Amino acid sequence: MDAKPSMFSWKVHLFVLVLVCVTELIGVHELGLGIGTITLFPMLYALIIGSIMSIPKLKILKKKEMQISANILGISFMLFIAKLGTMMGPQLMELFKSGIPLLLQEAGHILGTIILGLPIALLIGMKREAIGATFSIDREPNLAIISEKYSSDSAEGRGALGVYVCGTLFGALYLSLLTSIIAKLDIFHPLSLAMGAGVGSGSMMAAVTGTLVTIYPDQADTIAVFSGGANLITTLLGTYICVFISLPLTEFLYNKLNPILGRKHKNEIKNIKT
Amino acid sequence: MENNLKMKDMILTYIIIGIIALLGNWAGYHVSPIKALPGMLIIVLITIVGWGIKKILPINLPAVIYISLIALLITTKIFPGSEWIIKETGNVNFLALATPILAYAGLSFGKDLHEFKKLGWRIVVISFVVYTGTFVISTIMAELSFRFTGKF
Structure with missing residues (x-):
């Protein structure tokens, strides 16, 4: 890129300021739905109202301003990470004591996308897109890995990019709602859910952690420490594991599972008949 | 970037x-x-x-x-x-x-909405499955290991 990405627009900052103040004043509310109760809280309103404001048809924001907003988002979550870090220092021994759970939850983060995603992708008829779509949560570093190995125009590259786009648009909102519903089932300890929050994406992790803290306010600090810890490990190991383990493993499993679960092409079906 | x-x-x-x-x-x-x-x-x-x-x-x-x-x-x-x-x-x-x-x-x-409209339904479904997988399976792993190590 020649030009430095712009991060400045008074309009964007002003909108955020108003969104923050208004949504913080609205506070926490519970919404009962058929499938369970959903916890609504300031950052969720900010996300939803902001999204509506940026719908192109409404012409409130220009495309350039949306881009600036995305650029700011890319660095803003680091303040949140810094704050979580300052909460982790005093609890460092507590984190070390939970070394085994921390390592195993990490395995869950890495393998979770593949274990659940790949079989379902094949069952609904995806081909090699499934590899790119399910080998990781497809954030920026993962996209770089895929395009390096297969090129971004490949089927694998399209799969990864699709999940990236959906995640950017709906990841935080979806995970927040999912967290509400799962937490209310009362089968998991808040700390386990906190570790699950460390998915390796700033905004998604903030949304899940925020939901948990709103549901379990008396355990706010421990939840922040454990989701911060899990997220740090995911970020630290993520890229390397992705290159050396996740991607080769997904490719291997694809080759094994595709003949069993994958839908056959029309030609192949004809061949079988004749 | x-x-x-x-x-x-x-x-x-x-x-x-x-x-x-x-x-x-x-x-x-x-x-x-x-x-x-x-x-x-x-x-x-x-x-x-x-x-x-x-x-x-x-x-x-x-x-x-x-x-x-x-x-x-x-x-x-x-x-x-x-x-x-x-x-x-x-x-x-x-x-x-x-x-x-x-x-x-x-x-x-709004920036990515245009890209989103071009996606097929399969990739949208799988996106949600992928995010569910990483969150829920790591939560299960954490829960099991906490229980085995006797934290709760």
Whole structure:
């Protein structure tokens, strides 16, 4: 890129300021739905109202301003990470004591996308897109890995990019709602859910952690420490594991599972008949 | 994108977000901006120093790692003045920092909407399955290992 990405627009900052103040004043509310109760809280309103404001048809924001907003988002979550870090220092021994759970939850983060995603992708008829779509949560570093190995125009590259786009648009909102519903089932300890929050994406992790803290306010600090810890490990190991383990493993499993679960092409079906 | 950013722009942006978060901290968590100012300055400073280290060191690690580690290090007991740092940063509620982030995320929504409309239904379904998988399976792993190690 020649030009430095712009991060400045008074309009964007002003909108955020108003969104923050208004949504913080609205506070926490519970919404009962058929499938369970959903916890609504300031950052969720900010996300939803902001999204509506940026719908192109409404012409409130220009495309350039949306881009600036995305650029700011890319660095803003680091303040949140810094704050979580300052909460982790005093609890460092507590984190070390939970070394085994921390390592195993990490395995869950890495393998979770593949274990659940790949079989379902094949069952609904995806081909090699499934590899790119399910080998990781497809954030920026993962996209770089895929395009390096297969090129971004490949089927694998399209799969990864699709999940990236959906995640950017709906990841935080979806995970927040999912967290509400799962937490209310009362089968998991808040700390386990906190570790699950460390998915390796700033905004998604903030949304899940925020939901948990709103549901379990008396355990706010421990939840922040454990989701911060899990997220740090995911970020630290993520890229390397992705290159050396996740991607080769997904490719291997694809080759094994595709003949069993994958839908056959029309030609192949004809061949079988004749 | 990380390597293309100008330090001056970033510092300005962090200061603006810091001010917004201070006001959110006031509106939502009733801590006056004056009381929370030192804590917010520390948080902004940690972030900027983390970026500085990333720019200086030849290793290509994400800035998030340096920022986490600095924040963690200066709040451990052995670090001189850690108690003061913990006390001051404690005045900034971490949710007050998360709300502006998700507001920026919201305002950038329209940017990718066009790309989204081009996607097929399969990839949309799988996206949600992938995010469910990473969250739920790591939660299950954490729960099981906590139970086996006797934490609860």
